Amino acid sequence: CGNSLWCATGGYTCSADPGDPNYDSRFNPENSIKALARLHASNFKRFSDYAARNEFAIASYNAGSAPVRLAVEAAKQEGVDNPTWSQVYAKMTPELFQRSSSTYSSEYFTKNNNENLRKKIAGLGPYVEHIMNYANYAHQILYPPEPVS
Secondary structure, rough: OOOOEEEEEOOEEEOOOOOOOOOOOHHHHHHHHHHHHHHHHHHHOOOOOOHHHHHHHHHHHOOOOHHHHHHHHHHHHHHHHHOOOOHOOOOOHOOOOOHHHHHOOHHHHHHHHHHHHHHHHHHHHHHHHHHHHHHHHHHHHHHOOOOOO
16 A cells, blocks of 8 residues: 555545655645644644643644634633643533534534533543643653752
8 A cells, every 4th residue: 555545534535745646745745744744833822821731732633613612602601711731621512512513513423412512522532641641741851850969
């Protein structure tokens, strides 16, 4: 199969090889990493007023910024000025996601009483926690504490 991939969403063959007629730049690792960095920077800036901005940016990468923004607003409506990730995640419901984007109202997400949307939301919390744990670990490796003398 080489550099070609079967794209589950579109059902077509795509390639990261610019010489391939099925070339799709989204599958070029260099382009993807640059796009991820731009998106994370944008999401980080969007949530820069909050202590949990990293968690909100990571959740936005996975689920889109609109449902995260709506969940932040829902937490703030309960009098929490600077909500934590846990407080925001608790506000994430299928209804909130469906208000945020028509994507989450598609048949894929709504069939069987929103089964796939419920799975998406259920997986979002652990996803954010895993990425944060990895980031914290990487930070400790890259920037070890100074030895105490």
